[in-house]
Every structure is written in structure tokens, then in C-alpha cells.
Amino acid sequence: xxxxxxxxxxxxxxxxxxxxxxxxxxxxxxxxxxxxxxxxxxxxxxxxxxxxxxxxxxxxxxxxxxxxxxxxxxxxxxxxxxxxxxxxxxxxxxxxxxxxxxxxxxxxxxxxxxxxxxxxxxxxxxxxxxxxxxxxxxxxxxxxxxxxxxxxxxxxxxxxxxxxxxxxxxxxxxxxxxxxxxxxxxxxxxxxxxxxxxxxxxxxxxxxxxxxxxxxxxxxxxxxxxxxx
Amino acid sequence: xxxxxxxxxxxxxxxxxxxxxxxxxxxxxxxxxxxxxxxxxxxxxxxxxxxxxxxxxxxxxxxxxxxxxxxxxxxxxxxxxxxxxxxxxxxxxxxxxxxxxxxxxxxxxxxxxxxxxxxxxxxxxxxxxxxxxxxxxxxxxxxxxxxxxxxxxxxxxxxxxxxxxxxxxxxxxxxxxxxxxxxxxxxxxxxxxxxxxxxxxxxxxxxxxxxxxxxxxxxxxx
Amino acid sequence: xxxxxxxxxxxxxxxxxxxxxxxxxxxxxxxxxxxxxxxxxxxxxxxxxxxxxxxxxxxxxxxxxxxxxxxxxxxxxxxxxxxxxxxxxxxxxxxxxxxxxxxxxxxxxxxxxxxxxxxxxxxxxxxxxxxxxxxxxxxxxxxxxxxxxxxxxxxxxxxxxxxxxxxxxxxxxxxxxxxxxxxxxxxxxxxxxxxxxxxxxxxxxxxxxxxxxxxxxxxxxxxxxxxxxxxxxxxxxxxxxxxxxxxxxxxxxxxxxxxxxxxxxxxxxxxxxxxxxxxxxxxxxxxxxxxxxxxxxxxxxxxxxxxxxx
Numbered sequence: 055x056x057x058x059x060x061x062x063x064x065x066x067x068x069x070x071x072x073x074x075x076x077x078x079x080x081x082x083x084x085x086x087x088x089x090x091x092x093x094x095x096x097x098x099x100x101x102x103x104x105x106x107x108x109x110x111x112x113x114x115x116x117x118x119x120x121x122x123x124x125x126x127x128x129x130x131x132x133x134x135x136x137x138x139x140x141x142x143x144x145x146x147x148x149x150x151x152x153x154x155x156x157x158x159x160x161x162x163x164x165x166x167x168x169x170x171x172x173x174x175x176x177x178x179x180x181x182x183x184x185x186x187x188x189x190x191x192x193x194x195x196x197x198x199x200x201x202x203x204x205x206x207x208x209x210x211x212x213x214x215x216x217x218x219x220x221x222x223x224x225x226x227x228x229x230x231x232x233x234x235x236x237x238x239x240x241x242x243x244x245x246x247x248x249x250x251x252x253x254x255x256x257x258x259x260x261x262x263x264x265x266x267x268x269x270x271x272x273x274x275x276x277x278x279x280x281x282x283x
Numbered sequence: 284x285x286x287x288x289x290x291x292x293x294x295x296x297x298x299x300x301x302x303x304x305x306x307x308x309x310x311x312x313x314x315x316x317x318x319x320x321x322x323x324x325x326x327x328x329x330x331x332x333x334x335x336x337x338x339x340x341x342x343x344x345x346x347x348x349x350x351x352x353x354x355x356x357x358x359x360x361x362x363x364x365x366x367x368x369x370x371x372x373x374x375x376x377x378x379x380x381x382x383x384x385x386x387x388x389x390x391x392x393x394x395x396x397x398x399x400x401x402x403x404x405x406x407x408x409x410x411x412x413x414x415x416x417x418x419x420x421x422x423x424x425x426x427x428x429x430x431x432x433x434x435x436x437x438x439x440x441x442x443x444x445x446x447x448x449x450x451x452x453x454x455x456x457x458x459x460x461x462x463x464x465x466x467x468x469x470x471x472x473x474x475x476x477x478x479x480x481x482x483x484x485x486x487x488x489x490x491x492x493x494x495x496x497x498x499x500x501x502x503x504x505x
Numbered sequence: 506x507x508x509x510x511x512x513x514x515x516x517x518x519x520x521x522x523x524x525x526x527x528x529x530x531x532x533x534x535x536x537x538x539x540x541x542x543x544x545x546x547x548x549x550x551x552x553x554x555x556x557x558x559x560x561x562x563x564x565x566x567x568x569x570x571x572x573x574x575x576x577x578x579x580x581x582x583x584x585x586x587x588x589x590x591x592x593x594x595x596x597x598x599x600x601x602x603x604x605x606x607x608x609x610x611x612x613x614x615x616x617x618x619x620x621x622x623x624x625x626x627x628x629x630x631x632x633x634x635x636x637x638x639x640x641x642x643x644x645x646x647x648x649x650x651x652x653x654x655x656x657x658x659x660x661x662x663x664x665x666x667x668x669x670x671x672x673x674x675x676x677x678x679x680x681x682x683x684x685x686x687x688x689x690x691x692x693x694x695x696x697x698x699x700x701x702x703x704x705x706x707x708x709x710x711x712x713x714x715x716x717x718x719x720x721x722x723x724x725x726x727x728x729x730x731x732x733x734x735x736x737x738x739x740x741x742x743x744x745x746x747x748x749x750x751x752x753x754x755x756x757x758x759x760x761x762x763x764x765x766x767x768x769x770x771x772x773x774x775x776x777x778x779x780x781x782x783x784x785x786x787x788x789x790x791x792x793x794x795x796x797x798x799x800x801x802x803x804x805x806x807x808x809x810x811x812x813x814x815x
Binding site for chain 2: 123
């Protein structure tokens with residue numbers, strides 16, 4: 055591993071890290087925007103959950119490169135050709151996360167809110183969603199890490215679409231493991247950083263969790279993570 | 284849509300069913316890689332999950348390990364390993380196993396942690412040794428979640444095993460790569476559809492295996 | 506706590522909406538030196554593309570350097586799939602300039618072509634090309650597909666030309682890029698021109714990169730398609746089989762351009778590059794990228810300077 059090469063190309067690494075972060079995070083953001091209403095609908099009308107979940111699963115199975123290629127004809131060689139499939143992939147994790155989060159709100163809490171005079175929207179925004187945050191964060195973590203990692207496949211389409219995958223393909227083409235390793239390490243670091251940020255955000259948004267008995271929280275979060283994994 | 288008629292045309296062309304590039308050949312390569320990868324992921328993930336779950340230690344390590352495994356860019360690792368060992372099969376297996384590991388590991392751990400505490404308590408009270416508690420109570424109780432983990436892992440592994448083609452090791456990804464290089468879209472779609480179907484089938488197969496091995500009492504609860 | 510939750514949820518909603526709006530607003534990527542634009546290009550600003558192998562990327566970088574020196578606004582789209590994808594992009598004007606090879610391009614446009622000399626190739630190419638496109642002056646630099654075998658095999662089976670492969674077609678496996686199987690300048694032509702049939706014994710590898718070279722070295726394939734300027738042919742003592750029937754024809758480097766996207770300055774600059782390139786120079790530059798691991802952009806700009814093009 056030639057660290058000299060790495061230090062010479064730090065600006066290039068930085069540039070592609072930015073691209074990777076942008077493509078991955080936008081996909082998750084859009085995925086969340088779509089999953090929230092979808093999940094709400096599925097939580098309310100339970101019969102919707104099975105078909106929507108099945109659809110999300112089927113979408114996730116589509117090999118990413120094939121997806122990109124087929125879209126190429128419709129969306130051209132643009133960022134959106136990468137972002138759309140990545141967004142759809144996140145649905146298989148985020149929709150269940152939203153549904154799980156909402157349905158795991160204890161019934162008595164929901165009823166207490168109604169009894170206190172909360173209308174459905176206010177109850178949603180101030181009670182159900184905040185209580186769902188641990189589960190939502192668990193899902194967002196998985197979706198974010200996977201998306202950031204998956205962006206690299208876009209490099210098979212062209213240099214500007216693979217984020218850090220640029221280093222994989224070039225390093226492989228000219229047989230230069232240093233370059234490939236650089237890309238790999240950068241992706242892992244970026245993904246883990248994003249993960250840590252989400253953990254921190256989750257902790258910030260749920261101050262009441264820290265005051266609860268630890269085993270209950272550990273179990274609840276573990277269950278959520280198991281479902282999201 | 285024309286994409287699907289294209290696929291049907293490709294799928295029903297006799298020539299595509301023969302030879303080393305034929306559908307059966309590529310399918311069997313694909314399945315072999317997936318089975319080996321899942322076996323490896325289970326061989327690593329289940330024991331670690333069982334042990335950390337039983338001793339209630341290392342929960343954080345389990346999450347960290349699975350996050351790290353998920354962060355690994357499959358294509359990148361594959362390229363790196365393939366550049367050291369071109370045309371060797373084990374890089375593909377390794378990479379796919381790393382992909383499936385998180386689901387299996389986390390779910391096994393959670394399954395053990397969530398085993399009915401009363402049953403575990405009773406087992407201990409009956410004088411069972413820790414290993415017996417693990418194997419005779421916690422493990423069977425965790426089986427539904429373990430199978431869930433394997434199911435999720437199988438699904439991911441089958442749909443990602445298409446990358447084997449990018450280091451020229453065959454599998455259904457060959458149709459995607461080949462089709463891409465020659466702008467033969469029916470072929471690309473063919474590879475994609477076959478992969479999706481295989482992935483969904485794997486869900487079915489694992490669910491069936493779960494149904495056969497999980498005892499009725501536990502199934503009723505989960 | 507009520508207020509905090511409300512504040513946080515509003516912030517979160519705002520953040521998500523902002524990102525969404527930002528993304529919708531800029532559907533092309535934010536870095537100005539890359540990325541294709543919806544509008545394609547207008548004369549005075551060009552998009553230079555390349556296919557996915559080092560030499561092509563290098564040529565694109567050389568073009569980019571030279572054009573930038575002439576004050577043209579350049580963006581690049583490099584390492585895109587294969588020619589098949591890229592050709593469609595230049596046809597629609599989303600790419601303006603592409604480094605091409607006259608013979609290979611002709612074979613792609615007209616699989617039945619029998620042109621083998623440079624002049625015949627150039628003539629037919631101009632005729633077959635989409636009227637929106639144009640090829641400029643071909644360079645004397647050539648990079649052809651070439652079939653190579655290991656020195657040991659060449660001696661063992663007495664192989665000198667592609668025609669000799671008939672001796673071993675039943676036992677040899679041919680390795681090459683995936684598209685080699687269906688191209689005239691590939692498995693198809695080998696059968697029709699030389700009577701050597703590899704359709705069942707073809708292993709798709711990569712764009713004559715490490716995989717192909719290693720496969721030839723370790724015997725996974727016995728004959729491989731490697732581009733003639735690749736330094737590994739010499740480095741590994743491979744024997745290039747001669748091509749007496751000219752199947753791989755003339756393969757001069759030539760810029761392919763989208764007519765509406767270029768002006769005379771651009772055309773002149775690109776022709777100047779072609780004039781300064783010859784096969785040994787090209788091979789040397791490729792070796793700097795592939796063997797010495799120098800950056801393609803660095804090698805390109807050094808060449809452009811030393812050739813007096815900038």
C-alpha cells in the first residue's frame with residue numbers, strides 16, 4: 055500500500071467522498087420522505103402492509119447494475135439514474151421501520167393522548183413519531199450505511215456516478231491495489247461516520263430513553279435492529 | 284412493457300439454454316456461490332451470536348461488527364481480493380459471506396437475548412449446565428429469529444452475487460455484464476429477472492426450512 | 506419537552522425538504538469539472554467522453570487539455586461502459602467528442618464491412634456515420650485488438666499467425682472483453698475469416714486488463730485479446746499472432762465529434778493532436794499510466810506540453 059500516492063491524491067479522495075456522500079444521503083432522504091407516508095398508511099390500513107412490503111422486497115432484489123442500465127434509456131446519464139434505484143432500495147428497510155415504530159407505540163399511551171385531547175395529527179407528531187424514533191433511527195442507520203456502500207456500483211456506468219467507486223474501477227483497470235484500498239477504506243470511514251452521526255442524532259432526540267431501565271431499551275432497540283438487518 | 288416481451292424472447296430462445304453460457308450453467312454457478320457464502324456466514328455468525336447472546340456480553344460489538352460488515356463496499360473488496368488472486372472463487376464467497384453476516388449475526392444474538400426468561404430460569408433451576416441451557420433452551424427459542432436472519436441474508440446474497448460476473452466468475456450477473464457491454468438489453472433484463480426470481484425463491488426455501496425445524500410451540504409464539 | 510419536540514420535528518422536516526428541493530433543482534452533479542448537462546453542449550463548451558479502458562481515458566484527457574488551452578470550456582465523462590453505450594450518447598449530442606478507432610467504429614456500424622486498409626476504412630466510415638457525427642483526421646497511431654499466446658505455447662504448437670490457430674481451436678480457450686464474442690472483430694470474424702471457431706470456448710474477461718493478462722499467464726485461457734499498445738505484451742514475452750487477412754484491420758486513433766457541438770478551433774486543435782501521435786508514442790504514454798501508475802491527467806498534460814500542443 056503506497057501511502058505516498060494517497061497523500062498526493064487527497065483532494066481527489068475528498069472530491070469523490072463528497073460525491074459518494076451526496077448520492078448516498080440524497081437517496082436515503084428521498085427514501086425516508088417516501089417511506090414515512092407509505093408506512094403511515096400501512097400502519098393505519100394493515101392490509102396494505104403485505105403487498106407494499108412485498109413490492110419493496112422485490113425492488114430490492116433487482117441487481118443494481120441492471121437497474122441503472124435499464125433506467126439509462128429513460129433518465130439519461132445523470133445523477134438521477136443512480137439516485138432512483140438507491141432510493142427504491144431503501145424502501146425495503148425504511149417502510150418496515152416506520153410501520154414497526156408506529157405499531158410499537160403502546161396502546162395505553164396512544165389512548166392517554168387521545169384522552170388528553172390530542173387530535174390524530176398532533177398525536178402523530180408529538181407522541182407516536184417521537185416514540186418511534188429509536189426504531190426509525192435503527193432503520194435509517196442500515197439504509198444509510200448500505201446506500202453509501204452501494205453508490206460505488208455506479209462507477210461501472212462512468213466516473214462521475216460511482217462516488218468512491220472511481221478508485222475501485224481505476225485501480226482494478228491498471229492493477230494498482232493501493233487505489234482500490236483507498237476507495238474501500240474511504241467508503242467504510244464515510245459509512246461509519248454517517249452511522250455515528252445518526253446514533254448521536256437518535257440520542258439527542260430521545261432524552262427520555264436514557265432514564266428508562268436499560269434492559270428494556272436494549273431489548274427494544276435490539277429487536278428493531280434485528281428487523282432492520 | 285417491451286422490456287418484458289424482450290425478456291420472454293430471450294428466455295424462450297433455445298440456444299440460451301445450452302453450453303457454458305446457458306441459463307442452467309449460470310444458474311448453478313450462482314446458486315453454488317450463494318450456498319457457500321451463506322454456509323460461511325452462518326458458520327461464523329451463528330456461533331458468535333449464540334455466545335454473545337448467552338453471556339449477554341458484546342451486544343455493542345455485535346452491532347458494531349455488523350455495521351462495519353455492511354459498510355464494506357462489495358465491489359471494492361472483490362476487486363482488491365481478485366487483484367491478488369484473479370479467477371479464484373474464494374474472494375467472491377468471502378465478500379458475499381460478509382454481506383450476509385450482519386443479518387445472521389444480529390438476529391441470532393437478538394433471538395438468544397429474547398429467549399423466554401422464565402424458560403431459561405426454569406432450565407437453570409433444573410440444574411442444566413450453561414451449555415445445555417444454551418443448546419436446549421435458548422437455541423430452539425431463538426430459531427425463528429435465526430431463520431429470519433438467514434432468510435434476509437439469503438435474499439441479499441442471491442441478489443448481490445451478480446457481481447461475480449465482474450471478475451469473470453460467471454453466475455447470473457454474466458448476462459447483465461455481457462448485455463451491458465453489447466447493448467443487448469433483453470439479456471440484461473433476462474439476467475435481472477432471473478436474479479429477482481431466484482432471490483424470491485430463496486425466501487420461500489428458507490421459510491420452508493424454518494417451518495420444518497422450528498418446533499410448533501415456539502412457532503405459535505413468534 | 507413539548508416545545509423541544511416540536512422544534513426538532515420542524516427542523517427535521519425543514520432539513521429534509523431543503524435537501525429534496527436542492528436535489529430537484531440540480532439534477533446534475535455539483536462539481537463543475539464533471540458531469541453531463543441536460544442541454545448537451547453548445548459550441549464553445551464541450552463534453553469529452555471516453556470508454557472504460559486506460560488508453561481511451563488518456564486520449565480524452567489529452568483532448569481536454571488541448572482544448573482548454575484554446576479557451577474552450579471542457580467537461581469530461583470518462584470510463585463510461587463500452588462503445589455501445591457511448592455511441593448512443595454522442596449521437597444525441599450529450600457527448601461532443603470521443604476518441605475512437607476508425608476500424609473498430611466502422612465494424613460497429615457495419616458488421617459486414619470488409620475494409621482492411623486505412624483508406625478504405627476511412628472512406629466507408631464517413632459514409633456509414635450518422636450525419637450528425639463526423640470523424641476528423643485519423644492519426645497514424647494505432648491500437649488494435651491483437652491475439653496473443655504465451656511464448657511457450659507459440660513454440661510448442663508452432664503458432665505465428667492467427668491462421669495457425671486452426672491447429673488448436675479444439676483445445677484452446679480464448680479470453681477477451683465480453684463484447685468480443687459478438688463482434689466481427691472478434692469471435693464472429695475469427696470464424697468467418699479464419700475458420701477458427703471459438704464460440705464455445707470463449708471466456709469473457711475484462712477490457713484487456715489485468716484479468717485477461719493473468720488468465721493468459723496462468724493458463725486459464727490459451728489465447729487472449731490484448732490491445733496492441735498494452736505494455737504487458739512485451740513485459741510478459743507474449744507472442745502476438747500476425748493477422749495476414751487484416752481482420753483487425755486499420756485501427757487509427759481518430760476523434761469522433763458531434764458536428765453541432767464543435768467549431769473550427771476545436772477541430773483544428775483535435776487534428777493537431779492526431780498529427781502528433783504515433784503508435785510508439787501512444788504505447789509509451791499508456792505504459793506510463795498502466796505500468797508506472799501515473800495519473801492519466803498528469804501524463805496527458807505532460808504530453809500536451811512536450812508536443813507543443815498547449
